[in-house]
Amino acid sequence: MKQKQSGPLKWVLIGGSAFFLFVMLILPLIYVLSTAFREGIQVYIESVTDEYAVKAILLTIRATVSAVVINTLFGVFAAWCITRFQFRGKKIISTLIDLPLTVSPIIAGLIYVLTFGRQSALYPYLQKLGISIIYAVPGIVLATIFVTFPFISREIIPVLTAAGTDEEEAAALMGANGWTIFWRVTFPHIKWVLLYGVVLCTARAMGEFGAVSVLSGHLRGKTNTMPLYIELLYQGYDYTGAFAISSILVVMAIVILILRSVLEYLGKKDREA
C-alpha cells in the first residue's frame, strides 16, 4: 500500500499538515497550560482547590458517571436488540438513537426546558412531588445523557453486526440461557469497543457546555459544572483561574486520547487473533 514516493511534494504535504495541526490543535493546549501556571504554582493550586472549583469538579464527575452508566446500559441492550432480532420499527429506533448527534446542544437544552419547565404540563406534578429538574442537578445529568446518548451503542452495533448471530444461536440451541450467552459469547466480542465507547462518552460528557448551560441556571457551587465554572471565571476576568481549571480538562483530554489509541490497538489485535 505504501508508495515509495520521494520528492518535494511528499514533504510539502507532510509539512503543511503538521503546521496546520500544530497551530490549530497543539498551540491552544500549550497556551492553556502555560497560562494556568503563569502566576506560579501557588496561585494554580489556590485556583483549583477553591471551594467552588471543587464543587464544580465533583458535579462534573457526577454527571459524567451518570451518563456513562445509563448509556452503557442502554447501549448494550439496544445493540443486542437491534443486531440480534428482526422486528418492525427497527429503523425508527436506530434513527431515534442517532438523533441527539444531529441536534444542536442548545436545542437539546431547550427541549428539556420545554418538557420540565414552568410552561410544561408536567410542571405542577413535579412541584407537588418536590422535584426540580430545570436549573438543578437532575437537568444537568439529563442533558449530559442526551448529548452522549448514541456514543456507546454506535460503537457496539457495527461489531455485533459483523460478528453475526451464529455463535449465539449455537449457544442457545445447546441450552445456554440469555445471561450465559451474553457473558460467554457476546461480551468477548464487544469488550474493547464497549470500553472505547465509554472513553468517548466520558470525553464528551465532561466537556458538554451548550446543553448544560441552558439547564443549569448558573448557581455557583450548586449547578456549575467545570466548563460552566470556566465560563464564569473567564467572564469575571479571572483568566488565570479559568485556564487553571481548563488545564485539568486538557490533561483529561490527553489521557482520553492515549486510552483511545490503546483501546483501538487492543481491539484490532483481538480481532486479528
Place this chain on the structure above:
Amino acid sequence: MKRKQKKKTRVIPGFGLSLGVTVTILSLVVVIPLCSLVVFTSQLSFSDFLSTVTSSRVMSSYWVSFSTALVASLINAGMGLMIAWVLVRYDFPGKRIMDGMIEIPFALPTAVAGISLTHLTTTNGWVGSLFDKIGIQIAYTRIGITVALVFIGIPFVVRSVQPVLEKIDPQYEEAAGMMGATRCYTFFRVILPEILPALIAGFTMAFARCLGEYGSVVFIAGNTPYKTEITPLLIMAQLQEYDYASATSIALVMLIAAFLILFINAVLQSRTSKIVSGIE
C-alpha cells in the same frame, strides 16, 4: 424466506427484555422531550412564528452561522483531505502522534478550546499579534468564529476519508501511471471519484456540527448583534429572558436546516455511489 429468517433469529433469548429496556430509556431521554417540542410548537401561532424567525436580527444570525460554517467546512474539506492523504500514503517520524492528535477536538471541552483560541487570536495574543501587523483581526470577528469552527470540524473529514483511501487498490493508480497519466491527472480522475462520497459525508457532518456549535464560538465571537451573533446564541438569549416561544421558533428553523443538510447528504451519497459503481 423472510418468515423462516424471523423464526431462526428468535432462537436467541432476550428479545422482550432488550426491546423493553431500549424503548423505555429511548422514550425517557429522546422521545418525550421531542414530543414536548412538537406539542409546544403546535401552540405557537403561525404569524408569531413567522415574524420571530424573519426578524432582521435573526436573519442576520442565520447568515453569520451559515457563512462561517460553510467557509470552515470548506477549509476542513481541503485540509482534511490533505491530512488523510499524508496519514495513509506516507511514512514519516511522528506519524502515529499526528494520527492520535486528530481527535483532540472531540476530547477537549469546547469551552476550553473557545477561551484558548480567543486568547491566542486577540490582537496581543501569540497568533493574533502577527495577523494584527498586516491589519487582520481574528478574535471578535467572523474570522474568529471561522477559526473556532475549523477547530471543531477537523476530525470529521479526516476520519471519513482515511478508511476509504486505505482501501483503494493501488493497481488503479499503477495502471493509470503506466498508460501515461500524470500524477495530478491520476489524482483527479482515479482517486478523487473514489473518495468523493466520503469527502462529501465528512463535509456535511462537519457543516451540520458547525451550524449548531455553541461552546467554542461564544467566547471568540464577541457576540455583536447583526455582525458576530450566531443563531444558537440567539436561542440562548431568548431562553434567558424566558421567551420560550421565540426560542422554540428559532430552534425549529435550525432543526429543519439540520435535517435538510442530512437529507441532501443522503441524496448525494446515493448518487455518487451510483456513479462510482456504475450501477443505475
